Structure formats: structure tokens, C-alpha cells
Amino acid sequence: MENKSAQVNRIVQCAESLESGNINIYEFVSFLGEKNSSVLCIPDDKIQIITQAITRIEAGNCSKGEKGALLEKITRAIFDNTIFSCVRNCRTSTNEIDLYVQWTEIARLTHLQIAFPYFGDSFLCECKNYGEPVGVTYVGKFCSLLLCSNVSLGVMISWNGVTGRGKWDASKGLIKKFALKENRYIVVLDKNDLKQLSRKETNIFSLIGNKVQALKLDIDYSTYLKSHPAESEFARNGEK
Known part of the structure; x- marks a missing residue:
């Protein structure tokens, strides 16, 4: 394993390479996110917290309250770091938010x-420890919370995901319709996503970015709208 001095030298060399190539930091980090680089994966100490929490949940012998606390512990391990900062149980006048997540000062200084524009300036994160997939009623409340909180991204961590067999059915359908109508996106992280993160098979930037992109591509029909040959005729008739 490299000693500290060798690691510092390697970092300096990388920084000099970026400088000589006129690549700014956010272009570089964006590239790492797109390539699902391990550089952006969760640190090992946080991975250990997530893995232990997942193991306890899967053992099936914890109460509902304990499971909720474990899910929040996982969420904090993912989002509370040098890049993001979390405020627990941040209240609005109409509701309660499990976690309000925003960029740290360091992250803002490095742009x-x-x-990663899909995160916005801040976003909301809620942990739901239901024994079943989260239904339409609660997803609807989360949609309303996003609107009154004036954020464009909501992350829902639900061990069993949300309801809906088809793309436009139940909770999954509501999430898509909400995105279409409001240009706001609810991303659901289920147990499979959490396990991928714990195994460093993905990073949170790629995971959320891909889910937001999937929502956009699934509902964005504008690319299919082409000029119809009869449009000019309608335009001339309209001028008469």
C-alpha cells in the first residue's frame, strides 16, 4: 500500500495534468460520475456502517422503530460527508422532512x-420503513412536500421500493406523472440499490443521475415531434 507521501505526490501529478489540459474540476468530477468511477464511491468507514445496517435489517429481528433508525443511519452514511450535509427532521410549516440535504461549502467552492445539476442547490430525503412497497397516498404527500419546499429532487429510501407493476401504474405511475407535470423528480432507492452502493458497484452520483435520466427519457416526447408537411398550410390559413 502507498505511503502518505506517495499518495500526495500522485494527487499533485493528477492536479498538474488537469491544469495543463485546461480541465476544470467540475468537468473532471462530472466525467467521473458518468463513468461510475470508484473515486466517487462511499468511503470504507461509511461502507462498514451501511453493510452492518443492511445485515441487521435482513436478519428480520428488529422492530419497526429500529428498522427506521437503521435506514436513517444508512442515509446519513451516504449523504452526510464532505460533499453533502444533512439537517435531520427539518420542519416546514405543513410537514416534516426526514433529511434536508445540501452541498457543503467545500463542494460549492469547487462547483x-x-x-451534478440534477441535485439542485438542495434536495429532500425521506426514509420509509414500511414492510411493503410505499403506496400512492404517501408518494402523493411526498410530491406535495417537494412543491411546498421548492426543490426539484426528492430521494425516497424504501427497503421494498414503491407500488406499481407497470411503468404508469400506482406509485411508479404517479412519480412519472409528477415528473411530466412539474419537472420535479422523485428517485426511489430500494434494498437492491443500497446493496449496490455497499458493494461499491455504483456511486450515489451515477445511481441518482441514471434514475433521473431514466425518468426524463421515459416521459420526454419532445424529441419525437417533427415538423409535419401540413404545418405551413395551417399557418397560412391562420394568417387569413
Whole structure:
């Protein structure tokens, strides 16, 4: 394993290479996110917290309250770091938010919000420890919370995901319709996503970015709208 001095030298060399190539930091980090680089994976000490929490949940012998606390512990391990900061149980006048997540000062100074614009300036994160997939009623409340909180991204961590067999059915359908109508996105992280993160098979930037992109591509029909040959005729008739 490299000693500290060798690691510092390697970092300096990388920084000099970026400088000579006129690549700014957010272009570089954005590239790492797109390539699902392990550089952006969760640190090992946080991975250990997530893995232990997942193991306890899967053992099936914890109460509902304990499971909720474990899910929040996982969420904090993912989002509370040098890049993001979390405020627990931040209240609005109409509701309660489990976690309000925003960029740290370091992240803002390095313009990481430009590299990952789908996070916005801040976003909301809620942990749901239901024994079943989260239904339409609660997803609808989360949609309302996003609107009154004036954020464009909501992350729902639900061990069993949300309801809906088809793309436009139940909770899954509501999430898509909400995205279409409001240009706001609810991303659901289930147990499979959490396990991928714990195994460093993905990083949170790629995971959320891909889910937001999937929502956009699934509902964005504008690319299929082409000029019809009869449009000019309608335009001339309209001028008469």
C-alpha cells in the first residue's frame, strides 16, 4: 500500500495534468460520475456502517422503530460527508422532512453542483420503513412536500421500493406523472440499490443521475415531434 507521501505526490501529478489540459474540476468530477468511477464511491468507514445496517435489517429481528433508525443511519452514511450535509427532521410549516440535504461549502467552492445539476442547490430525503412497497397516498404527500419546499429532487429510501407493476401504474405511475407535470423528480432507492452502493458497484452520483435520466427519457416526447408537411398550410390559413 502507498505511503502518505506517495499518495500526495500522485494527487499533485493528477492536479498538474488537469491544469495543463485546461480541465476544470467540475468537468473532471462530472466525467467521473458518468463513468461510475470508484473515486466517487462511499468511503470504507461509511461502507462498514451501511453493510452492518443492511445485515441487521435482513436478519428480520428488529422492530419497526429500529428498522427506521437503521435506514436513517444508512442515509446519513451516504449523504452526510464532505460533499453533502444533512439537517435531520427539518420542519416546514405543513410537514416534516426526514433529511434536508445540501452541498457543503467545500463542494460549492469547487462547483460540484454544476457537475451534478440534477441535485439542485438542495434536495429532500425521506426514509420509509414500511414492510411493503410505499403506496400512492404517501408518494402523493411526498410530491406535495417537494412543491411546498421548492426543490426539484426528492430521494425516497424504501427497503421494498414503491407500488406499481407497470411503468404508469400506482406509485411508479404517479412519480412519472409528477415528473411530466412539474419537472420535479422523485428517485426511489430500494434494498437492491443500497446493496449496490455497499458493494461499491455504483456511486450515489451515477445511481441518482441514471434514475433521473431514466425518468426524463421515459416521459420526454419532445424529441419525437417533427415538423409535419401540413404545418405551413395551417399557418397560412391562420394568417387569413
